[in-house]
Amino acid sequence: MRVLFVNGCIRGQESRTLRLCRAAIEQMKETLEDVTVEELVLDQEDILPLNSRTLAQRHELEEKGQFDHPMFRFGRQFKEADLILVGAPYWEYQFPALLRCYLEQISVGGLTFVYGEDGRPHGMCKANKLFYITTAGGPILDRNCGFDYIKTLCGNMLGFTDIDYVAAECLDVWGVNVEEKLQEAEEALRGKIMSWR
Numbered sequence: 001m002r003v004l005f006v007n008g009c010i011r012g013q014e015s016r017t018l019r020l021c022r023a024a025i026e027q028m029k030e031t032l033e034d035v036t037v038e039e040l041v042l043d044q045e046d047i048l049p050l051n052s053r054t055l056a057q058r059h060e061l062e063e064k065g066q067f068d069h070p071m072f073r074f075g076r077q078f079k080e081a082d083l084i085l086v087g088a089p090y091w092e093y094q095f096p097a098l099l100r101c102y103l104e105q106i107s108v109g110g111l112t113f114v115y116g117e118d119g120r121p122h123g124m125c126k127a128n129k130l131f132y133i134t135t136a137g138g139p140i141l142d143r144n145c146g147f148d149y150i151k152t153l154c155g156n157m158l159g160f161t162d163i164d165y166v167a168a169e170c171l172d173v174w175g176v177n178v179e180e181k182l183q184e185a186e187e188a189l190r191g192k193i194m195s196w197r
């Protein structure tokens with residue numbers, strides 16, 4: 001079981017989201033068989049938004065089917081994983097822009113999805129399960145724009161059928177017991193992962 005951990009926790013070792021992701025990985029190793037984890041630390045990669053030049057280059061390569069080009073390395077890695085874990089803090093009701101740029105890089109026609117004769121996108125990825133972990137300074141309420149977007153993109157376009165998430169909320173609210181909130185989220189995510197057995 002090849003787990004791809006897309007680490008969008010910009011604050012690195014200080015990140016509470018990263019702490020939850022580490023707990024999730026530990027639980028995956030306990031629950032699932034032969035787990036190997038590939039961690040992609042977005043903050044350490046050269047990931048930029050597409051611009052006119054890179055988009056034109058990408059179209060040309062897509063048309064020729066040259067998906068061995070380095071430009072598609074993130075897409076190839078995503079496509080080959082058996083399970084995707086995404087960790088990202090709740091920023092501006094969503095997640096860090098770096099994660100959005102990454103999602104742009106992996107959403108490649110002919111590599112991770114293809115439009116069928118029915119006019120709809122069909123996923124071409126090996127995995128069908130994606131687990132999303134976030135932490136928020138305040139309450140998320142019905143403004144879960146980051147997870148909603150991930151569900152739309154990965155569910156509708158990339159073909160994932162099993163997309164779930166866990167959040168620890170209100171971590172920056174004065175007087176909140178942060179440790180307790182994190183432990184609750186950890187328990188919740190461990191419970192979810194155990195149910196995958």
Ligand SMILES: Cc1cc2nc3c(=O)[nH]c(=O)nc-3n(C[C@H](O)[C@H](O)[C@H](O)COP(=O)(O)O)c2cc1C
Pocket residue numbers: 009010011014015016017018088089090091092093094135136137138139171172
């Ligand atoms: C740039 C930035 C934007 C943020 N935007 C929000 C927000 O829209 N809503 C919210 O509740 N918290 C927001 N926060 C607070 C974080 O969600 C919160 O501190 C979170 O736990 C950070 O995760 P981390 O410890 O993994 O870095 C923001 C924090 C930063 C640095």
